[in-house]
Structures are given as structure tokens and as C-alpha cells.
Amino acid sequence: MAKIIPIKAVRPAEDKVALVTCRNYDDYSQAELAAWLNFNPYSFLHVIHPAYIHSQKISWDKRFKGVAHKYHDFKNDGIFVEEEKPVFYLYEIQSKTESYTGILAGTSVDEYNENKIKKHEDTLQYRVDLFKEYLQQTQFNTEPVLITYPDSVEMNTWITLKKKSKPLYSFSTTTKQKHTLWKIDTESEMDWLEEHFATIPNLYIADGHHRSASAALLHKENKTPNKENLNYFLSFLISESTVKIYEFNRVIRDLNQFDTTSFMEALTSIFNVVCKHQELWKPTEKGEFGMYIDGKFYALFLRKKPNSSEILENLDAQILYNQVLNPLLGIGDLRNDERIDYISGKQPITTIKELVDEGEFAVGFMLYPIDISEIKTIADADLIMPPKSTYIEPKFRSGLVVYEL
Numbered sequence: 038m039a040k041i042i043p044i045k046a047v048r049p050a051e052d053k054v055a056l057v058t059c060r061n062y063d064d065y066s067q068a069e070l071a072a073w074l075n076f077n078p079y080s081f082l083h084v085i086h087p088a089y090i091h092s093q094k095i096s097w098d099k100r101f102k103g104v105a106h107k108y109h110d111f112k113n114d115g116i117f118v119e120e121e122k123p124v125f126y127l128y129e130i131q132s133k134t135e136s137y138t139g140i141l142a143g144t145s146v147d148e149y150n151e152n153k154i155k156k157h158e159d160t161l162q163y164r165v166d167l168f169k170e171y172l173q174q175t176q177f178n179t180e181p182v183l184i185t186y187p188d189s190v191e192m193n194t195w196i197t198l199k200k201k202s203k204p205l206y207s208f209s210t211t212t213k214q215k216h217t218l219w220k221i222d223t224e225s226e227m228d229w230l231e232e233h234f235a236t237i238p239n240l241y242i243a244d245g246h247h248r249s250a251s252a253a254l255l256h257k258e259n260k261t262p263n264k265e266n267l268n269y270f271l272s273f274l275i276s277e278s279t280v281k282i283y284e285f286n287r288v289i290r291d292l293n294q295f296d297t298t299s300f301m302e303a304l305t306s307i308f309n310v311v312c313k314h315q316e317l318w319k320p321t322e323k324g325e326f327g328m329y330i331d332g333k334f335y336a337l338f339l340r341k342k343p344n345s346s347e348i349l350e351n352l353d354a355q356i357l358y359n360q361v362l363n364p365l366l367g368i369g370d371l372r373n374d375e376r377i378d379y380i381s382g383k384q385p386i387t388t389i390k391e392l393v394d395e396g397e398f399a400v401g402f403m404l405y406p407i408d409i410s411e412i413k414t415i416a417d418a419d420l421i422m423p424p425k426s427t428y429i430e431p432k433f434r435s436g437l438v439v440y441e442l
Contacts, residue, residue, distance in 0.1 A: 285426060
């Protein structure tokens with residue numbers, strides 16, 4: 038069963054919600070960040086990036102204490118309000134091309150530890166430890182773990198009906214997205230949601246592996262048995278058919294011991310190589326790869342599929358690593374090798390062309406995105422995908438719903 042609980046959340050005052058909420062801190066350029074902080078006193082960026090001018094000169098401990106202090110200032114100033122009782126939320130994100138709707142709830146740390154909430158991505162321990170310290174110092178989280186559940190006609194019908202009711206918030210952002218939040222606070226609705234999810238044997242983490250691992254570590258180290266909120270972590274639950282999965286493309290700084298001619302010759306033993314000249318070509322199915330080098334695009338078609346029944350060995354990201362990145366280009370550690378960088382598939386492939394043309398990188402590779410069934414198969418087999426295999430949407434806005442610990 039999948040256990041979800043309503044949360045006694047803190048959220049922006051209705052008249053300030055569009056001013057308070059923000060994208061993930063890392064999404065902002067330095068100029069953009071400075072502009073928001075200078076001209077919008079209500080932005081949640083003031084909370085997650087306190088004393089921003091001096092932030093690079095202070096320790097993590099002092100920075101986290103500053104986050105906690107600024108958060109309480111926002112509450113004391115009435116920028117945030119607290120729900121009177123635990124509730125669920127229905128949340129919709131709409132852009133010109135995409136629409137995502139899901140449930141905001143608490144999910145069980147115990148079920149995460151028991152692998153009923155399944156994972157497909159590895160974590161870096163230092164990042165888990167650092168975010169655990171953040172949670173411990175600030176005592177709140179506003180970045181939910183993105184979790185998928187199986188599609189259900191019953192759930193879809195309920196969501197459609199709920200959307201006809203008056204929302205708690207409805208606002209637009211400068212990224213031309215519309216955000217709508219409904220409160221689910223009647224006993225009958227909350228009971229129905231809990232009972233519906235109780236029939237689901239497993240949930241799957243789509244994005245947020247470090248956040249869930251940090252919550253589990255904090256729960257393990259907790260010495261205060263009465264802190265019930267530590268038994269759950271904030272989650273955004275969305276049907277698996279609506280989650281959007283992009284690939285992560287690869288750019289490499291040099292060709293190792295090769296020049297362009299000898300590198301192309303080495304590739305022809307692995308792929309059928311077709312020159313596409315200036316056509317912005319991307320793979321159209323699994324087993325195809327795009328490449329940009331020396332001012333031209335190429336289509337790469339595997340001559341021979343991997344002789345393995347292992348699902349990991351058949352992932353395009355792993356094939357590229359096994360056949361090209363490691364043996365030819367000498368890339369060993371995909372996480373830490375400074376010769377490789379990653380470009381999300383949401384960005385146009387002209388980004389890769391520009392990076393190579395400018396000389397910062399020698400070659401770029403484009404992959405075909407995996408689908409949710411592959412992620413579930415890997416998670417069910419307790420396997421871990423190669424680093425940077427997926428870029429997943431939707432992305433949640435910071436400061437919209439705060440879960441206090």
C-alpha cells in the first residue's frame with residue numbers, strides 16, 4: 038500500500054503568492070537573481086538566499102541559520118500564513134505546450150526505507166548530508182519530491198471534478214506559466230484520497246532522490262520521538278503518463294588521443310555514420326545518436342545491439358558510455374570528470390552547436406529520451422541508471438507550499 042497524509046502547511050498570503058514563489062535557485066543567472074532580490078522584497082529568494090551579496094563568504098551553518106531566520110521574518114510579517122489543520126492540495130501547472138496536475142501530500146519515510154517508494158537514481162552522500170543539515174537547521178522544506186503513481190480513470194475523474202471548484206490560488210509567472218492550487222480539506226475527500234492511494238502497491242520517485250534520501254537520514258538520526266512530521270516528506274504525486282522525461286545530452290571538451298579524422302574512423306566500426314551537414318538532427322528512436330563535430334551534424338546508428346539481456350546495458354546513455362565515452366574518449370567517472378558536461382534535452386540542440394563552435398567543447402552527442410516504463414523496470418529490479426540519464430518535469434515553485442518539520 039502507499040500511505041499518504043494531509044499536511045499542516047504554511048503558504049503565501051493570497052495577495053502575495055505571485056510575488057513570493059520562485060523557480061529553483063539554480064535556475065537564475067547572477068544578474069537575474071540580483072534583479073529579483075533588489076526589486077521584489079516578497080520573493081522567496083530572500084529566504085533561500087539570505088544576505089546574498091556575502092553568501093559565498095559564509096559557512097553552510099551560518100547560511101542555513103540565515104535561511105531559518107529569514108523564513109521566520111516572512112511569517113512574522115504576514116507574508117506566510119499557516120493552515121488551521123492538515124489538508125491535501127491539488128496543484129496544476131500550465132504552459133503553452135504542457136499541463137501537469139498532481140496531489141501535494143506527505144509520503145512515508147518508512148515506505149521509502151522499505152523500498153515501497155522505489156528509486157532509480159544514485160545519490161552523492163555529500164549532497165544527502167548537506168541537505169539533511171539544511172533540513173535540520175531550517176526545520177522546513179518547500180521542495181517536494183516528484184513521485185509518479187499508476188494512471189487511474191477514477192483518479193482522473195475526481196481531478197476533473199475538483200478543478201471545477203474555486204481554487205485557493207490562480208496566478209501567472211514571468212515564465213508564462215499559469216499555476217492553480219486547490220485545497221482538499223473535507224473529511225470525505227481526504228479519506229477518499231488516502232483510501233485510493235492505499236490500493237497502490239508502489240510509488241516511483243521521478244525527481245528528488247537526494248531530497249528523499251536526506252529526509253530518511255534526518256528521520257534516522259532524529260532523537261525527538263514526538264516529531265511526527267519527520268516520519269513523512271513533502272511530495273508532489275503525479276500520474277505516470279503525464280510526467281515529461283527529457284534526455285541529457287553530452288558535450289566533451291577534447292577528443293582524447295584522436296584528431297577529428299581518426300575519431301570518425303573509430304566511430305565507423307561501431308555505428309553507421311551519416312553526415313547531416315547543417316540539419317539540426319536529433320535521434321528519433323532508441324539506439325540512435327546524434328553528434329555535432331567540426332561544424333557538422335551526424336546521425337549515428339548502432340551496427341550491433343548490445344549482446345545482453347540486462348536493461349542497464351541496453352540504455353542509450355550506457356551504450357554511449359560503453360562504446361564511445363569510456364574506450365575512445367577516456368571518460369571514466371561520469372559524475373566528476375571535468376571533461377564532460379550535460380545539456381538537458383529541453384534546451385535546443387543549437388546550444389550544443391554553439392558550445393562546440395566556440396571551442397569550449399570538441400564534440401556533442403544527442404540521445405533519445407527514455408520512457409517511464411524503463412524507469413519503472415530499473416527501479417523494480419533495484420538497479421541504478423547512469424548519471425544524468427533524465428531531465429524530468431514538472432518543476433515545483435519554491436515557497437508555494439512549505440512543510441515544517
